[in-house]
Amino acid sequence: MNILCVAAHPDDTELLCAGTLARYVREGHRVTIAIFTDGSIGDAVVKPDILSATREKEARAAAEILGADLIWTGVTDELVFPDKEQRHLMIDVLRRADPDVIFTHSPNDYHPDHRYVSQLVFDSYFQKGLPHMPGQSLPACRFAGAQLYYMDNIGGINFLPTEYVDITDVFETKKAMLACHKSQFVAMEDLASIDMNWMIQMQAGFRGLAAGCRYAEGFTRLDASQRGLTRRVLP
Amino acid sequence: MNILCVAAHPDDTELLCAGTLARYVREGHRVTIAIFTDGSIGDAVVKPDILSATREKEARAAAEILGADLIWTGVTDELVFPDKEQRHLMIDVLRRADPDVIFTHSPNDYHPDHRYVSQLVFDSYFQKGLPHMPGQSLPACRFAGAQLYYMDNIGGINFLPTEYVDITDVFETKKAMLACHKSQFVAMEDLASIDMNWMIQMQAGFRGLAAGCRYAEGFTRLDASQRGLTRRVLP
Amino acid sequence: MNILCVAAHPDDTELLCAGTLARYVREGHRVTIAIFTDGSIGDAVVKPDILSATREKEARAAAEILGADLIWTGVTDELVFPDKEQRHLMIDVLRRADPDVIFTHSPNDYHPDHRYVSQLVFDSYFQKGLPHMPGQSLPACRFAGAQLYYMDNIGGINFLPTEYVDITDVFETKKAMLACHKSQFVAMEDLASIDMNWMIQMQAGFRGLAAGCRYAEGFTRLDASQRGLTRRVLP
């Protein structure tokens, strides 16, 4: 299968979905990480241009560890909007990856960019397969029913997972991928006094406590009609 | 009363609301169907211009069977956005119909156009009666409290009806109206292997099972203050 | 129609449903108020026997103002349990009234007696019409689908009404009925510093604000299959 994770910022995938993606890679599926913004604004000191370049490098290093393709869309950080222009961009992201399974942010996450990326993915996943969709740079991919999963929220705020993936065996991969995002370890510590390693250990350990394993990632599924809901496509 | 159903695409009304509208017509009310997009994109083969023309003809034929007026707004299919331009269009749709009762898509339906039409109707139904609203082509209609109902979702996904209308006696009218949308019988079969007659029989039969009759249509009501919530305006 | 309100304590009906019952009486329906407990325990000073006798007298006076029958079941106050013994009692209450419409407490009200009366009504309303139900003193009444409504919670805690009844014209009747419960005006003032007239004015005024009239009572409907859900049976 083709697996696609669409995140707003360079480290979001690592925090909430990397373990699941590593399971897919191990099972031989093709995985793509799409990062919708340029990640340029999230630091109090480093200038946008420099920050963006750094974060792209970090993201590519993390994707390489996973063995995944990377799509870097480059929308200005903090300025995601579900408008026509960004819709066209998102449809082309989906067309490039032609996914059977999609992961993205939860619609009620804490960050506006996360929410709007989620909305854009929802708005686009039906339209990726329509050949006459105007204004796209890429031709339509398969219409057939991709399943869409929403990633957990940090600290579980407003989020009760209904699906769990056991990531105990690939937790080290997740950690190694996260470690690539050096600039974020600094920024998070500065802005919010958070250690990102602590963050993923609590997040994955807590979801594991629920699911019955050491570490897990939690998701909810978008239930939409005619999307093959009788099968589990998660690893 | 004036009854208005605002749908995103030419066959949406038939699938989820036509029986209820037929009940209203039978009781002597004036019914209007507004179709917000041109329905041009939903086929994998037929070109947009040709498809749109076909679908408008089909929609007019269905409205004629019902005895309803048709408003054809012509926004490009798959590109509904709750922005200022389309808000102005929607307010004028409402002003033209001057409704006592409004039906539209549920805010969490599976299709982005459905969701955004729903949002535009919500955004506009308060403003239709404000005389000084800038940028409108039509003068304000009555301000007084129209009740707004959301139509069911196909397969009941994310939808629990709180209101039911018995459509057993008018089910044949609904079927005849749906039959006008020949192009959609083909497209749905091709894209998703669905027979649309099966679809409405399951949908209306299941809601009837709940409501205590053969066939029913299910709705939820938008509860908003000062809208005459002590009366049932449904047939 | 036969209308039945089943309350746990002598003044519950007056606080949350009396206006609606008055509307039914005015339209010529037969109304019964059933009080399930003896109301004996709710005062810090007055002895149970004396209190119970007082409250029965007050309840009968209020029912007389309304023009309703009164059923006084006499279960010990504060000791309602959804067990077999009280189930038998409740089924006979329903059989005596043979209702088309039933009102009772919301399942998540603040008082255990309210919650368990609600549960007993739910448990019994299907069984009232089964002729072979063992252990009953009264024969089965009609099986046919009575609709069941849950009354509002005081202060709206955990309660969002979905149905409203305009009681503006009968608010004085409601007030007169409540005034019969003199013992409760004292007890509520002593235990919780509440003036019961203030209470009903705020409760009915607030629900009227939502519904679009001066005073209203709010309810939710129990949706159960095959109960004639396509009609509004509320006044």
Next chain:
Amino acid sequence: MNILCVAAHPDDTELLCAGTLARYVREGHRVTIAIFTDGSIGDAVVKPDILSATREKEARAAAEILGADLIWTGVTDELVFPDKEQRHLMIDVLRRADPDVIFTHSPNDYHPDHRYVSQLVFDSYFQKGLPHMPGQSLPACRFAGAQLYYMDNIGGINFLPTEYVDITDVFETKKAMLACHKSQFVAMEDLASIDMNWMIQMQAGFRGLAAGCRYAEGFTRLDASQRGLTRRVLP
């Protein structure tokens, strides 16, 4: 695996779960149907003793078609209570079947017996594996984490499935099983004017519409900690 469906009445399994059980049988799993009451009260004419004997015969015939074991507990119909006595009975039902997967009624179904059977299953499934549980006739079975699924409600009232099983290929088995319950075809027709074949076709057809197949059964999973939530155990 050992699969167990615990139903309150003789035909409940056929209406909501038989297709899924047939899938399990086809895959070689051992299936048990437990019927908790004697089904004696649900007819307006036939006497309890005679009705109960008839319904047990019908249930055994249906189980035979499926190739399943039948447990007939014999609690008086309409008198299920989540008390100590019936808890002991339910724990022994679970111990006899030693299930890996359990199906039972949804906690908010329309019938009190359904709700209380659901509650008794919940209350017992943790305790089935505790060796020192007092008052049981059977020794403890495995403690290990069985997953528990709640069956759909008729007409979908208060129920949004999160899991679907494709039963298209076994729908005829489901129909044949239901056909064994001849007494119920009569009773349902008399009491509520319902044709049970229509009922299962609408129910399974509607859930199929959502899931993307011809016929499906819908469920929700009880999420409880440490129950192996990272795997799908449904067929």
Next chain:
Amino acid sequence: MNILCVAAHPDDTELLCAGTLARYVREGHRVTIAIFTDGSIGDAVVKPDILSATREKEARAAAEILGADLIWTGVTDELVFPDKEQRHLMIDVLRRADPDVIFTHSPNDYHPDHRYVSQLVFDSYFQKGLPHMPGQSLPACRFAGAQLYYMDNIGGINFLPTEYVDITDVFETKKAMLACHKSQFVAMEDLASIDMNWMIQMQAGFRGLAAGCRYAEGFTRLDASQRGLTRRVLP
């Protein structure tokens, strides 16, 4: 602390939050009221320019009674959109007030302007503290975690408060502030036959009934990670 209330229209603060703000002022905190639109469209007779000027004067008078700063943003009434342009405006509103506590409309209020102001506040409160945010006229304020509260909905529609503030002692201030909005007393009476004094008495009296005092205002808190959720910052 710095307290900020962001409302869509000139009288919204008075209806739902003024008592709480008065409590803050009394405790010595700095309070700012921001009004996002020019309030120009809500009257059926008075011209927009004149109405807007009147309402600004009324709002300034009310703020003066409270002892609060007023920010008048001047977006055209009825045309709030969560787009890039208005996002920039909202971020600067927040930067000007540099709040520790923010109040705004509930995301599911009845008026589109209320909903979109709520969305804009959510979208902006994270970004107010990012120094490199492009397109802003004001420099970043503190990043640190302001708590965000949603105001009640009129008539409690779709709103269950989780936080209450006792405003009994400052109810007269609230009333005096509301009285400044003379133009609205007329408009509400004309358009919807509502007396605004009745409105606040029912709203605050009903919430007081729940909370255990004479008058209260109800709120919900936006739970977002790392926002100091272990403290109550309400008076």
Next chain:
Amino acid sequence: MNILCVAAHPDDTELLCAGTLARYVREGHRVTIAIFTDGSIGDAVVKPDILSATREKEARAAAEILGADLIWTGVTDELVFPDKEQRHLMIDVLRRADPDVIFTHSPNDYHPDHRYVSQLVFDSYFQKGLPHMPGQSLPACRFAGAQLYYMDNIGGINFLPTEYVDITDVFETKKAMLACHKSQFVAMEDLASIDMNWMIQMQAGFRGLAAGCRYAEGFTRLDASQRGLTRRVLP
């Protein structure tokens, strides 16, 4: 204030509430832990009598570390029922502690004993202050409005906290209290392969991630009318 935590089993308090209780003790409040069952059944090998004696000793040791009173009610483990007999017991537990703040299990926790203890506390907290309540061994305590909080569920299943208490400074006390329950470290490891130290670190660390501190405990409040909801009584 008087603080009371009512748990079903000897280690439940330590897992979910001990940090908050330690905060109360530190602030000079009087804390009582009530354990409703004898904890006799939860081990696969150790006999009930011996296990119960061991667990009582462990519980007393933990309470001593905290500086709290212990109430040991002695209901048979796994056999909690919300019936009249256990209601009387629970009312007397509450009367003995005369609480201003009560903690107990969430009504939808995974264990039947937890759910029924929760239900019994709800059923009793109104009745603890009624002098004429029949069948009690202890006289009524204060009627006045105690606030009731529900403890978190392990792994957060079906639980979204609305209140958080920062327990970073007292986490070692919590750990020391848990360490007293040696028998449970063995039983949990045997039955479910869980290390209880890991469990509390994940649980408190994850809630801290949400709340903005190192370790937190999460709760929901029972909102009931007239219970002083305008104040935070949590530390």
